[in-house]
Amino acid sequence: MLTVKNLSKKFKKSDVYAVKDVSFELTKGEIVGLLGKNGAGKTTIMKLIAKSLIPTEGEIVINDRDILKGNNMLKDVNLMIESAFFNHLSAYENIKFYLTINDMDYSEKEIKNVLMLVDLWEEKDHNPSQFSFGMKQRLGLAMCLSSAPKLVVMDEPFVGLDPNGVTALIEKLREWVVDRELTVLISSHQLSELEMICDRYIYIDNGLLVKEFDKSLTSVTVIKINDEIDPSVIQKFEHTEMNHKEITTSLENEHFNDLIKVLSEETSITDINKKDHLKDLFKKGEEV
Ligand SMILES: Nc1ncnc2c1ncn2[C@@H]1O[C@H](COP(=O)(O)OP(=O)(O)OP(=O)(O)O)[C@@H](O)[C@H]1O
Numbered sequence: 229m230l231t232v233k234n235l236s237k238k239f240k241k242s243d244v245y246a247v248k249d250v251s252f253e254l255t256k257g258e259i260v261g262l263l264g265k266n267g268a269g270k271t272t273i274m275k276l277i278a279k280s281l282i283p284t285e286g287e288i289v290i291n292d293r294d295i296l297k298g299n300n301m302l303k304d305v306n307l308m309i310e311s312a313f314f315n316h317l318s319a320y321e322n323i324k325f326y327l328t329i330n331d332m333d334y335s336e337k338e339i340k341n342v343l344m345l346v347d348l349w350e351e352k353d354h355n356p357s358q359f360s361f362g363m364k365q366r367l368g369l370a371m372c373l374s375s376a377p378k379l380v381v382m383d384e385p386f387v388g389l390d391p392n393g394v395t396a397l398i399e400k401l402r403e404w405v406v407d408r409e410l411t412v413l414i415s416s417h418q419l420s421e422l423e424m425i426c427d428r429y430i431y432i433d434n435g436l437l438v439k440e441f442d443k444s445l446t447s448v449t450v451i452k453i454n455d456e457i458d459p460s461v462i463q464k465f466e467h468t469e470m471n472h473k474e475i476t477t478s479l480e481n482e483h484f485n486d487l488i489k490v491l492s493e494e495t496s497i498t499d500i501n502k503k504d505h506l507k508d509l510f511k512k513g514e515e516v
Contacts (some may be wrong), residue, residue, distance in 0.1 A: 232252050232288055234285060235249070235273070235276060236284045239365070248284075250365075250436070250437045254413060258412070259426050261422045264415075269434070277295075278307040304379060305377055305378070306380055307382075313371075315356055316355070318352070345404055347395075365389060367384065369401075378411060381413045382413070398424045429506070446504070448477060448478045449501065451487075451502075452498045457495055465487050
């Protein structure tokens with residue numbers, strides 16, 4: 229669906245690359261989290277995909293077409309970054325007008341559906357100027373999804389949403405996205421929210437892609453052992469890695485028990501601890 233190849237961006241008057249030689253792929257229907265500290269390069273990558281910035285080097289291919297080599301390449305893509313509204317129009321009219329000026333087909337039912345999704349149907353006749361920051365975020369999300377994009381790029385969509393509301397919204401959003409087989413790239417510093425929706429993650433640091441990892445690796449158990457053991461003992465277990473006397477695994481239930489049994493036969497276990505990889509990344513600023 230989306231291929232990013234050796235993408236780099238250096239802003240004018242800047243000596244350093246905001247994004248440097250980044251390559252990754254998103255397959256149809258995947259929901260991928262773009263992670264990184266402030267200034268890592270996430271928004272720049274998203275704006276490059278949305279063609280609101282032009283890369284210094286590299287290629288972006290959406291559905292086998294290079295987005296830089298042609299017009300109207302982004303009709304199946306929508307972006308939720310810094311949404312802007314027409315304050316003299318109601319929430320409902322805003323979406324309708326947005327779809328009209330972008331020459332997109334729509335049905336009144338679909339507009340209702342997106343407003344229901346973000347819990348703004350009751351407020352459909354109010355102007356966004358009367359909305360709180362969180363409500364504007366919700367309207368931005370509704371607007372982004374209203375054009376029925378195949379690829380959705382969302383920068384910090386959950387900022388300003390209250391903790392209870394955000395959980396319900398993410399559950400509904402995931403269902404919406406999965407039902408329609410949308411491909412989603414989403415950045416957020418709200419890691420627990422991101423974990424509720426993403427299948428996979430891409431970690432950016434200083435403009436470089438440091439690591440890509442699957443959801444299964446985000447909640448792991450770290451097992452400490454007394455003596456280093458032969459790596460072949462570990463190799464037969466999926467999603468399990470050994471680093472000296474520390475074994476990290478995302479195995480659960482009987483598979484986890486099998487691992488413990490095998491380890492106990494080789495050496496003694498000194499500690500077992502559940503660890504949250506996503507939070508760890510930010511705390512330590514380390515590689516996954
Ligand atoms: N228009 C610009 N001109 C010059 N430098 C820029 C511009 N936009 C971004 N940068 C720089 O590019 C780097 C990456 O910025 P970017 O906004 O992509 O980071 P980010 O990962 O989205 O950060 P945050 O989590 O804070 O939103 C930063 O060093 C930033 O200062």
